[in-house]
Amino acid sequence: MATEVLMPALSPTMEEGTLAKWLVKEGDEVQSGDILAEIETDKATMEFEAVDEGTIGKILIAEGTEGVKVNTPIAVMIEDGESADDIAAASAPAATPAPEAAAPVAEAPAAAPVAAQPITPVVAADPEVPEGTEMRSTTVREALRDAMAEEMRSDDTVFLMGEEVAEYQGAYKVSQGLLDEFGAKRVIDTPITEHGFAGLATGAAFGGLKPIVEFMTFNFAMQAIDHIINTAAKTRYMSGGQMSCPIVFRGPNGAAARVGAQHSQDYAAWYAQIPGLYVAMPYSAADAKGLLKTAIREENPVVFLENELLYGQSFDVPVMDDYAIPFGKARIWREGSDVTIVSFGIGMKYALEAADELAKEGISAEVIDLRTLRPIDYDTVVNSVMKTNRCITVEEGWPVASIGNHITAQIMERAFDYLDAPVINLTGKDVPMPYAANLEKLALVTTAEVIQAAKAVTYR
Amino acid sequence: MAARKSAPKKTAKSNTSKEELLEYYREMLLIRRFEEKSGQLYGMGLIGGFCHLYIGQEAVVVGLEAAAKEGDKRLTSYRDHGHMLACGMDPKGVMAELTGREGGYSRGKGGSMHMFSKEKHFYGGHGIVGAQVPIGTGLAFADKYLDNGGVTFAYFGDGAANQGQVYESFNMASLWELPVIYVIENNQYAMGTSLQRASSTPDIYTRGEAFGIPGEAVDGMDVMAVKEAGERATEHCRSGKGPYILEMKTYRYRGHSMSDPAKYRTREEVQKVREERDAIEHVRELLLQGKHTSEDDLKAIDKEIKAVVNDAAEFSKTSPEPALEELWTDIYA
Numbered sequence: 001m002a003t004e005v006l007m008p009a010l011s012p013t014m015e016e017g018t019l020a021k022w023l024v025k026e027g028d029e030v031q032s033g034d035i036l037a038e039i040e041t042d043k044a045t046m047e048f049e050a051v052d053e054g055t056i057g058k059i060l061i062a063e064g065t066e067g068v069k070v071n072t073p074i075a076v077m078i079e080d081g082e083s084a085d086d087i088a089a090a091s092a093p094a095a096t097p098a099p100e101a102a103a104p105v106a107e108a109p110a111a112a113p114v115a116a117q118p119i120t121p122v123v124a125a126d127p128e129v130p131e132g133t134e135m136r137s138t139t140v141r142e143a144l145r146d147a148m149a150e151e152m153r154s155d156d157t158v159f160l161m162g163e164e165v166a167e168y169q170g171a172y173k174v175s176q177g178l179l180d181e182f183g184a185k186r187v188i189d190t191p192i193t194e195h196g197f198a199g200l201a202t203g204a205a206f207g208g209l210k211p212i213v214e215f216m217t218f219n220f221a222m223q224a225i226d227h228i229i230n231t232a233a234k235t236r237y238m239s240g241g242q243m244s245c246p247i248v249f250r251g252p253n254g255a256a257a258r259v260g261a262q263h264s265q266d267y268a269a270w271y272a273q274i275p276g277l278y279v280a281m282p283y284s285a286a287d288a289k290g291l292l293k294t295a296i297r298e299e300n301p302v303v304f305l306e307n308e309l310l311y312g313q314s315f316d317v318p319v320m321d322d323y324a325i326p327f328g329k330a331r332i333w334r335e336g337s338d339v340t341i342v343s344f345g346i347g348m349k350y351a352l353e354a355a356d357e358l359a360k361e362g363i364s365a366e367v368i369d370l371r372t373l374r375p376i377d378y379d380t381v382v383n384s385v386m387k388t389n390r391c392i393t394v395e396e397g398w399p400v401a402s403i404g405n406h407i408t409a410q411i412m413e414r415a416f417d418y419l420d421a422p423v424i425n426l427t428g429k430d431v432p433m434p435y436a437a438n439l440e441k442l443a444l445v446t447t448a449e450v451i452q453a454a455k456a457v458t459y460r
Numbered sequence: 461m462a463a464r465k466s467a468p469k470k471t472a473k474s475n476t477s478k479e480e481l482l483e484y485y486r487e488m489l490l491i492r493r494f495e496e497k498s499g500q501l502y503g504m505g506l507i508g509g510f511c512h513l514y515i516g517q518e519a520v521v522v523g524l525e526a527a528a529k530e531g532d533k534r535l536t537s538y539r540d541h542g543h544m545l546a547c548g549m550d551p552k553g554v555m556a557e558l559t560g561r562e563g564g565y566s567r568g569k570g571g572s573m574h575m576f577s578k579e580k581h582f583y584g585g586h587g588i589v590g591a592q593v594p595i596g597t598g599l600a601f602a603d604k605y606l607d608n609g610g611v612t613f614a615y616f617g618d619g620a621a622n623q624g625q626v627y628e629s630f631n632m633a634s635l636w637e638l639p640v641i642y643v644i645e646n647n648q649y650a651m652g653t654s655l656q657r658a659s660s661t662p663d664i665y666t667r668g669e670a671f672g673i674p675g676e677a678v679d680g681m682d683v684m685a686v687k688e689a690g691e692r693a694t695e696h697c698r699s700g701k702g703p704y705i706l707e708m709k710t711y712r713y714r715g716h717s718m719s720d721p722a723k724y725r726t727r728e729e730v731q732k733v734r735e736e737r738d739a740i741e742h743v744r745e746l747l748l749q750g751k752h753t754s755e756d757d758l759k760a761i762d763k764e765i766k767a768v769v770n771d772a773a774e775f776s777k778t779s780p781e782p783a784l785e786e787l788w789t790d791i792y793a
């Protein structure tokens with residue numbers, strides 16, 4: 001029986017890709033394991049192998065086609081004795097996608113909460129950027145790489161170290177091109193020994209270098225957390241100010257898509273607790289770039305929390321020789337008068353989407369991106385709440401001792417009399433991240449929850 | 461005690477019975493077909509997240525399970541499907557966990573990397589590289605404490621062998637003479653990093669020497685050599701002499717996970733191993749050559765396995781998603 005070959009999903013977040021090249025032609029016989037085609041995603045070019053044996057009866061999608069959705073039939077395989085003519089009727093391209101394919105396609109966007117959604121194009125005025133500066137659309141991934149490259153060009157003591165950062169170009173391709181430009185002395189692949197290389201890099205910082213340590217994800221930084229907290233963060237204090245530790249610990253943090261409990265968690269509140277550390281958690285590409293440049297120049301240890309699901313998102317980044325953003329300054333993404341929404345990192349996606357929806361219903365939300373969690377820009381938050389009299393906070397981490405709890409306490413101390421409703425803290429649910437698609441959706445904070453909370457505090 | 465290399469390369473074929481060989485063939489084939497199907501379901505979006513296939517390494521778990529006794533324990537990394545099938549877990553339950561359904565071993569909450577079966581003494585499925593090594597050492601500690609004669613197989617990769625906790629475990633296991641077999645599945649790569657680029661020594665089995673743990677390198681593509689090494693190791697552990705290290709020289713045919721473009725090695729390198737060292741082909745040839753097995757006999761097995769795997773796939777698609785209340789259960793006892 002003729003079977004359709006479907007456009008494969010090659011990564012947890014892939015929804016579509018480019019069918020770059022066919023390596024077989026109609027009439028070719030293939031064995032399980034033979035490469036059929038090369039498929040490009042935003043991260044990489046992948047070879048796509050045949051699973052079953054058979055003959056390529058018909059190629060349905062020509063090479064070079066972009067934006068081919070996962071599960072679209074791309075070819076038809078026939079078995080011995082069938083002819084390509086028989087299949088014309090049996091499987092007209094995309095007429096009936098394989099029935100089992102229908103469900104996962106519908107589920108895919110939920111599994112990858114941010115993929116392929118346009119970002120609200122509002123970029124709030126940035127005091128660091130002179131008026132009239134050219135803007136260039138850049139992914140968060142590229143922005144991070146550009147920040148590292150710029151700082152490495154201007155300071156020879158800056159180097160990058162981590163698992164798969166050099167030859168593989170980064171597990172999430174953030175360090176793409178850095179090995180080529182800076183060589184193996186400064187872009188260093190490590191063995192899988194997080195505790196060891198985090199400690200080693202901390203020692204190198206004491207020894208006069210400026211290390212950037214990439215954790216493949218922050219889940220693995222838990223192997224190394226002793227050096228981040230007990231060594232990097234505290235040594236300046238313990239040495240009576242003699243020793244500083246100029247180091248950046250960076251990598252993806254927070255929930256990814258469908259990777260289960262050990263690979264999906266947000267450490268923002270954990271690190272934000274530690275005196276001696278700075279903690280940055282950008283949302284946009286411009287902030288990723290500007291904050292990372294500042295982090296690398298810092299004399300203090302910085303924990304820099306990125307997000308895998310945001311890496312592929314594009315934002316406008318100012319084209320400037322030196323775009324560094326100071327720590328401790330929030331960005332107001334959207335001004336409003338009815339309710340203040342405070343968030344950071346990927347929480348901003350839900351906050352901004354909710355603000356759009358709320359505007360349609362006549363509720364004007366002011367949306368604040370904290371950008372750094374240590375230091376925190378309390379003034380911007382408090383001033384906003386004094387204006388709107390209502391506040392909700394949005395983050396992906398767990399509810400107990402969350403950043404939102406802390407912000408709420410500050411508001412209570414400094415603006416209690418201005419509040420017209422209790423502050424609501426929206427967070428991830430108080431559970432380990434489940435794998436099942438339906439449960440994972442429930443565990444995460446959603447735009448709908450933000451809208452609902454905004455309505456609750458405005459009594460609508 | 462000194463580390464040593466396994467004696468002659470291909471061993472003991474003559475005294476392995478036809479029945480035994482057929483059993484190895486069946487079990488290895490089940491793993492391979494199961495993994496191929498998993499890859500297919502992943503491509504269709506039915507499996508999400510990370511999915512690490514075991515194709516190429518089948519002889520390791522099948523050979524060692526043949527050396528294990530009822531009650532022995534095992535645990536491994538995220539590359540765990542083969543270990544589960546080899547210790548007798550139900551392919552349906554494993555596949556349904558991959559699709560995140562109620563019928564899965566963790567009722568859909570664990571996923572590909574996190575599955576367990578108390579009944580089959582399978583202690584996971586661990587996502588953090590190296591973390592299973594002290595845990596396995598602890599299982600052995602419990603066995604010794606309870607004096608139940610059990611042995612634990614703690615599997616980990618060549619990359620994991622560089623984690624500090626591995627050596628902390630070696631020290632304690634040797635100090636307290638714990639019945640644990642450290643099985644290093646050296647498939648030559650940790651994601652995109654080859655062993656040479658990550659390890660100061662090419663021979664991982666020697667890394668127990670400083671702790672007095674005997675180790676041997678084994679041809680992990682030869683199921684009989686694996687079984688024999690497993691017997692030596694279990695015998696050592698059961699006789700109260702403490703831990704043992706087996707470095708299995710093996711190879712993974714597929715990418716590290718589904719989203720690995722695998723640019724760090726050539727197609728030819730993979731093809732060469734497939735053609736010259738494939739564990740299943742090896743047993744197949746032995747069966748056809750000297751053991752009075754016909755192509756038809758093997759075809760019948762192929763068919764049988766295909767049916768088992770198709771059933772598992774079907775079950776994994778039709779088993780419902782977990783009930784929404786499940787989000788809140790199983791957090792505390």
Ligand SMILES: Cc1ncc(C[n+]2csc(CCOP(=O)(O)OP(=O)(O)O)c2C)c(N)n1
Nearest residue numbers: 220539587588589617618619620649650651
């Ligand atoms: C502590 C930790 N660091 C990094 C990772 C990411 N990671 C997952 S698998 C892997 C490679 C492991 O290679 P190896 O131990 O050789 O096992 P194999 O995948 O070859 O079976 C890495 C770096 C992780 N899961 N945990």
Ligand SMILES: [Mg+2]
Nearest residue numbers: 617618649650
């Ligand atoms: Mg390996």
